[in-house]
Amino acid sequence: MYITITAQKLSGAFNQSVADFVNYLEKENNEKEAELQEHFFNQYEDQIAPQQVISEIDSNTKKLKKVEPKFYSITVNPSSYELKRLQNNSEDLKKYTRALMQDYVKAFNREINNKPITIDAIKYFAKIEHTRTFKGTDKQVLENQPYASKILKLKNEIRKINSGEQTRNIQLLENKINKLESNAPHKQNGKRIVQGMQKQGSQSHIHIIVSRKDNTNSYSLSPGSKYKASEVTLNGKIVKRGFDRDSFFKNAEQTFDTTFQYKRNYVETYNARKTFIKNPKIYFSALLELPTNERAVAFKLLSKSGVPVTSIPTNQVQLVLKAFKKLKQLTEVAIQSSSIGI
Numbered sequence: 001m002y003i004t005i006t007a008q009k010l011s012g013a014f015n016q017s018v019a020d021f022v023n024y025l026e027k028e029n030n031e032k033e034a035e036l037q038e039h040f041f042n043q044y045e046d047q048i049a050p051q052q053v054i055s056e057i058d059s060n061t062k063k064l065k066k067v068e069p070k071f072y073s074i075t076v077n078p079s080s081y082e083l084k085r086l087q088n089n090s091e092d093l094k095k096y097t098r099a100l101m102q103d104y105v106k107a108f109n110r111e112i113n114n115k116p117i118t119i120d121a122i123k124y125f126a127k128i129e130h131t132r133t134f135k136g137t138d139k140q141v142l143e144n145q146p147y148a149s150k151i152l153k154l155k156n157e158i159r160k161i162n163s164g165e166q167t168r169n170i171q172l173l174e175n176k177i178n179k180l181e182s183n184a185p186h187k188q189n190g191k192r193i194v195q196g197m198q199k200q201g202s203q204s205h206i207h208i209i210v211s212r213k214d215n216t217n218s219y220s221l222s223p224g225s226k227y228k229a230s231e232v233t234l235n236g237k238i239v240k241r242g243f244d245r246d247s248f249f250k251n252a253e254q255t256f257d258t259t260f261q262y263k264r265n266y267v268e269t270y271n272a273r274k275t276f277i278k279n280p281k282i283y284f285s286a287l288l289e290l291p292t293n294e295r296a297v298a299f300k301l302l303s304k305s306g307v308p309v310t311s312i313p314t315n316q317v318q319l320v321l322k323a324f325k326k327l328k329q330l331t332e333v334a335i336q337s338s339s340i341g342i
Helices: 019-025 050-058 089-106 139-162 170-183 245-260 270-278 280-288 292-304 316-321 325-335
Strands: 002-007 071-077 124-129 205-211 230-234 237-241
Touching (some): 019 050, 019 205, 050 124, 050 205, 089 124, 089 205, 089 245, 139 170, 245 270
Antiparallel strands (some): 124 205, 230 237
């Protein structure tokens, strides 16, 4: 499980409205028949129109400055292993989203009218997507780029030959193109991976738009707060503040496991990810101390994420002496993917 919380982008050409983001999330529906489309939903309603989402989020911004985010985006990316536990991706992910947002409100160290924040205090809309495409920043696209550049150059030369600007052997150039296509390091279904290509396999994930203001448009609720839990005096009153991301991520993970009876391996846990970031040696030490069956599954998960498990040290002496730099770099990429960690 990989979950991110991102504030609305306000710099440059980004709009103050949520409209662009909502329209972006409608992209899958543009290619589907009406009965197959995924609609926005919230805690109690299904099939919410995009226009309603835009209207309610844009109008719920009282007293917020232009430089302050009006909404936050939560993206929830279950791994392929987690998705296998679902019976119906759309309905099960809706169910999980509604449980997840209960965890979200519990992570706030805030009170409204002297009462803890409840699910009814927030305004959110969610959308499930089932496909992903390769981006220009993806490892596969970046490592294929040198081949793509050479192929483009050769195709331009063929174009010039066909237009009479050059006289060369087209077949020779086409053979070079075929060789480059064959040698490109990353392929999918036999084709070189390029930006915009749809990723294969189950890619279901959740996008959640949460208003910065509460449902009454009176209180600011920011998951971007730098405080986990603190108190401050405002107008003579003690006010609680803060959002505990650690608590939210851990509970989100536990909620999934409980809801779908998922047995989470060590390398998939939020605590493991935090340990890796803080001290990779402790992370790998804990990995080696797992029971044999769990360790085998952990190595399988790491291997499928691109980590060379044969280079992981097998005893404590090696653990201290072995250089972790390259392994740490590779594991860091994997652990931030949708396959490992939150």
